[in-house]
Amino acid sequence: MATSKKTKKTQKKAAGKSQTQGYREVIREAASGGDAPAAARAISPPPPPGSDSQFQARQASLDAVASKFNKEGHSVMVRGDEAPNPYILRRPTGIMELDINLGGGWPAGGTCFLSGPDNAGKTWLMMQTMAMQQRIYGNSCIQAFAITEGGFPYDQALRVGLRIAVPDRMIKQWQEHREQRGLVPYTTEELGRFKEQIGDIRIVRGDTGEEILTVLLGIIRTRACSVVCLDSLQGLQPVVDAGKELDEAAKRAAHASMITEFFKRYVPMTTGLSGVNETTLLMTQQVRSNSAKASAPSYMQASLKDWAIAGAYSARHFKLVDLIMYDGALQKKEVNGVKQVVGKTLKWETEKGKAGTHDNIHGEVQYSYLFPQGVDFTGTVMDAAMQRGVLRKVGNQYTLVRPDTNEVMTAFTAPSLKKFREYMDLDFDFELAVRQEILAAAGVQCLYR
Secondary structure (H helix, E strand, C coil), rough: CCHHHHHHHHHHHHHHHHHHHHHHHHHHHHHHHCCCHHHHCCCCCCCHHHHHHHHHHHHHHHHHHHHHHCCCCCCCCCHHHHHHCCCCCCCCCCHHHHHCCCCCCCECCHHHHECCCCCHHHHHHHHHHHHHHHHHHHHHHHHEEEEECCCCHHHHHCCCCCCCCCHHHHHHHHHHHHHHCCCCCCCCCHHHHHHCCEEEEEEEECCCHHHHHHHHHHHHHHHCCCCEEHHHECCCCCCCHHCCCCCCCCCHHHHHHHHHHHHHHHHHHHHHHCCCCCCCEEECCCEEEEEEHHHHHHHHHHCCCEEEEECCCHHHEEEEEEEEEEEEEEEEEEEEEEEEEEEEEEEEEEEECCCCCCCCCEEEEEEEECCCCCCCHHHHHHHHHCCCEEEEEECCCEEEECCCCHHHHHHHHCHHHHHHHHHHHHHHEEEEEEEEHHHCCCCCEEEEC
């Protein structure tokens, strides 16, 4: 009797199922360490390619191409295990949770953007990064700061803990102001601190955007600096606009073209195969009003920000990290029966994240106007350590514990949390060890030196 179409279909399905089960048995048997049957041997990996004479011939042809174009001190093609990558080295901000979000900090050897509205803390965070570099490298630290929005803010730099020598003229003006106000003059010790500097810091200013960017390219080419800052991108004025009157129209796309030309020259310096350029370039950029919010449906408007990132569209492919900073809720405190604003919640979001981090990571930290540096950096370390099980009370001592092995690190112990904090404040190497254990507990692999 002829087999029906339905029967054939059923038989075919059963055969396929039987074959699938057979493969599963082969995989299970191979995984269990048993003798692999013929079917398993048939799907086993091929022998290493090095034993193939044709493969070796093809390799030789590529080697010939490499020898033709590679010159001493300048390579354009190397084998996969010879290409340098500096991203394991990071430049921390000092805010522990933010550094975790950034994969340990800003990656070395690339460009990162700090975006956000006015007074969101972009310049402040940039200077905090520089201050951390001073703590990490000491007097061997060299950094540069290009400013396009007025003079360098020495007073702000000192408040955040950046150790930079203040010009004599500015110190004299500060002293005169105190005398005019009837305040006690600065002591000899205070005046001496104004001249203290860790390492070398170069300030860059110029007449045009092209001039400033050309100087930055020269600095980055030397590989002398760990961090180079530009504050801000919008403040760069193209040379075609520098000599114009206020009522003359600016050249369309002049700013974008200038930034594009900069990155055309910058990228080969940091992505080349000859040596490693570990210079981290940080740039701030402003935001503009978000016109899309007004035209969006009412049910969506509440979830949209009042602003959107402005400018540097031509640089979107070159930046490794774009961190958006913005304000959260205000902190208020009652003083003499009157509520006063004493701080705010500083928020961040990674708009773009590569080289050890990713986008859409959110975080926040409390910023106090009453605290000299704004943020209790030591407190952020201790909070993160306790949340991740790195800092625990063992017996009558607070100590570091490696969460993956539960190994108690007896070299890092203190009788109280207060004393533990004091140890970190007094000994940066101690603080650095705590930070490294927190990063490891968070699954972050990086180096700071």
